[in-house]
Amino acid sequence: MHGYSGDKQAYLTRLRRIEGQIRGLQRMVDEEAYCIDILTQVSAATRALQAVALGLLEDHIAHCVADAVKSGGPEADEKVKEASAAIARLVRS
Amino acid sequence: MHGYSGDKQAYLTRLRRIEGQIRGLQRMVDEEAYCIDILTQVSAATRALQAVALGLLEDHIAHCVADAVKSGGPEADEKVKEASAAIARLVRS
Amino acid sequence: MHGYSGDKQAYLTRLRRIEGQIRGLQRMVDEEAYCIDILTQVSAATRALQAVALGLLEDHIAHCVADAVKSGGPEADEKVKEASAAIARLVRS
Amino acid sequence: MHGYSGDKQAYLTRLRRIEGQIRGLQRMVDEEAYCIDILTQVSAATRALQAVALGLLEDHIAHCVADAVKSGGPEADEKVKEASAAIARLVRS
Numbered sequence: 001m002h003g004y005s006g007d008k009q010a011y012l013t014r015l016r017r018i019e020g021q022i023r024g025l026q027r028m029v030d031e032e033a034y035c036i037d038i039l040t041q042v043s044a045a046t047r048a049l050q051a052v053a054l055g056l057l058e059d060h061i062a063h064c065v066a067d068a069v070k071s072g073g074p075e076a077d078e079k080v081k082e083a084s085a086a087i088a089r090l091v092r093s
Numbered sequence: 094m095h096g097y098s099g100d101k102q103a104y105l106t107r108l109r110r111i112e113g114q115i116r117g118l119q120r121m122v123d124e125e126a127y128c129i130d131i132l133t134q135v136s137a138a139t140r141a142l143q144a145v146a147l148g149l150l151e152d153h154i155a156h157c158v159a160d161a162v163k164s165g166g167p168e169a170d171e172k173v174k175e176a177s178a179a180i181a182r183l184v185r186s
Numbered sequence: 187m188h189g190y191s192g193d194k195q196a197y198l199t200r201l202r203r204i205e206g207q208i209r210g211l212q213r214m215v216d217e218e219a220y221c222i223d224i225l226t227q228v229s230a231a232t233r234a235l236q237a238v239a240l241g242l243l244e245d246h247i248a249h250c251v252a253d254a255v256k257s258g259g260p261e262a263d264e265k266v267k268e269a270s271a272a273i274a275r276l277v278r279s
Numbered sequence: 280m281h282g283y284s285g286d287k288q289a290y291l292t293r294l295r296r297i298e299g300q301i302r303g304l305q306r307m308v309d310e311e312a313y314c315i316d317i318l319t320q321v322s323a324a325t326r327a328l329q330a331v332a333l334g335l336l337e338d339h340i341a342h343c344v345a346d347a348v349k350s351g352g353p354e355a356d357e358k359v360k361e362a363s364a365a366i367a368r369l370v371r372s
Binding site: 008011032045056 | 095096097098101108111112115118119122123126127129131135136138139143145146149152153157176183186
């Protein structure tokens with residue numbers, strides 16, 4: 001069980017929509033759409049992916065990190081460090 | 094003809110790989126993989142999308158914007174503004 | 187007392203260095219330095235600011251959010267939501 | 280003469296305002312303000328820096344890159360590559 005398990009179907013639906021956006025991008029490149037229109041769609045897909053990441057992260061802090069903090073011990077510190085590293089990767093990507 | 098037309102196959106290959114990454118994410122969510130591992134893959138897909146965008150943008154400046162600049166007139170200003178707006182969307186997404 | 191209180195001096199030192207970077211940018215603009223060199227310095231200052239934010243966020247989760255989680259109740263949910271909103275602002279800025 | 284020279288005073292004013300934001304951040308840390316409030320101000324300063332960068336970049340493309348493109352030759356390619364590398368640094372920072 002993970003933080004996002006309760007929303008699994010919602011995350012799958014969002015990821016399928018993003019898959020559709022990526023296939024739409026392939027169609028645009030294949031039909032030689034205007035570069036700027038392709039870039040607009042790339043920005044939209046990037047933002048959709050980031051929204052999924054932010055949702056997963058909130059669920060993760062609310063469940064996995066919170067559970068580790070309640071149990072205490074070195075596991076708690078580890079989970080905070082691990083979540084912080086994931087946040088850093090997101091901010092820098 | 095657009096800036097990226099010569100590299101069309103390379104862009105399609107990259108976008109198909111990103112589509113595979115998104116399907117991999119769906120599998121991970123479906124099999125209830127660990128949240129942090131999913132986030133790492135989301136960051137990788139985001140960076141891959143950004144790399145596609147940066148490539149398209151360079152091709153666009155080198156061809157469409159450059160051609161408009163050589164022709165001169167209001168079209169040149171317009172193309173620079175349009176490219177700048179696309180850059181801003183990328184930086185902010 | 188906040189999560190970062192123990193590292194207050196270190197954060198002040200980093201912020202003073204960033205202030206120096208911003209003054210350096212003013213000097214570059216004033217002396218009409220090459221645009222690309224200015225942009226390189228802007229990227230460096232932006233990354234330094236983000237590193238400060240990521241440090242503050244890790245301290246915040248390790249202390250304020252963790253304390254709220256241990257106390258339980260609606261305050262815990264609130265702190266997680268508040269931290270998630272701050273992460274979203276960082277990722278999107 | 281650079282692309283931004285005509286707007287030099289406006290850029291200096293914006294950078295001085297950002298310097299003020301960074302000094303405000305030092306005051307907040309010194310007075311032990313709430314972490315989330317500091318993070319909100321860091322996001323605002325980051326966005327202000329990015330806006331300066333986007334402005335400089337548009338001026339740079341409209342002038343330095345455009346002039347090189349009109350002159351033609353290897354310098355034109357070089358300027359496009361250099362601008363693209365600066366855009367990539369911005370997108371990734």
